[in-house]
Amino acid sequence: MSRLARLAPLCVAAGLLAGCGNDMSDLEQYAQEVKGRTSKDIAPIPQPKVFEPFVYEAKDRRDPFSPLLGGGAQQIANTGGPPGGLKPDFDRPKEPLEEFSLDSLRMVGTITMQKQAFALIKAPDSVVHRVSVGDHMGQNFGKITGISETEVVVMEIINDGFGGWIQRPATVALVQ
16 A cells, blocks of 8 residues: 555656647747737837927016906905005904805805895804804905805905915805
């Protein structure tokens, strides 16, 4: 039995090696086929366009770095910078809707009581607030300047990047 136990693995190995022949004609045929294929020409890289510099002459043109109102119709004056210019009131207590950005607030309706219009604004925390003209909302010192049945008009005071402040109009529209 011990002789048979030693001979069995040797027979299995011989059988496995017998299955591995030297016939690689199909592989050689495939390699010849691949080598015989014609290569496709690669298109040349297009030449870059020549850069044409533009010299800005501000003779009768507006300052390109000034913010615009309503897509270019009227320029907003920068009244920040010098002492006494436009700036937010940092000493006033913050109102609840100043904690949220304007784009996260949703107008859900209006109420008119004693000839005064109020807007109903839903905050991201799902609380509905009643606001009127003069109230503040948004993170950019926004003050409500008008309320209609379809929108709340807010005038924000934002930093102009040069140490001054500018006003920017914004709206919060009624959500259907």
